[in-house]
Amino acid sequence: xxxxxxxxxxxxxxxxxxxxxxxxxxxxxxxxxxxxxxxxxxxxxxxxxxxxxxxxxxxxxxxxxxxxxxxxxxxxxxxxxxxxxxxxxxx
Numbered sequence: 001x002x003x004x005x006x007x008x009x010x011x012x013x014x015x016x017x018x019x020x021x022x023x024x025x026x027x028x029x030x031x032x033x034x035x036x037x038x039x040x041x042x043x044x045x046x047x048x049x050x051x052x053x054x055x056x057x058x059x060x061x062x063x064x065x066x067x068x069x070x071x072x073x074x075x076x077x078x079x080x081x082x083x084x085x086x087x088x089x090x091x
Contacts, residue, residue, distance in 0.1 A: 003083045010080025017073030021046075024066055028055055 025046045029037035053061045 007080050007083030010076045010078070010083055012075075013078060014073050014075030015076075017069050018053060020069045021066065021073070024063075024069065025051065029058075032058065 018087045026038065028051075029041035031037070033040060038074050052063045055061075055066070
């Protein structure tokens with residue numbers, strides 16, 4: 001039972017961080033390009049490496065929040081994998 005909760009917690013964390021990264025992407029696109037940025041933000045993909053570098057260049061600020069959210073997502077994926085692997089093995 002505890003492993004199932006661990007898996008659900010990891011999945012929720014992973015998806016919540018993905019949603020926050022999407023909000024970060026859409027906010028940046030809207031600030032840079034206005035309404036066209038919203039349309040382009042929905043059509044284009046940010047990329048794991050390219051978007052933070054472009055953001056750093058345009059805003060002249062390193063996107064630490066973006067990388068922190070990305071790290072939380074990776075941790076959630078790891079937690080979900082631990083919970084899933086343990087529940088798959090019957091434990």
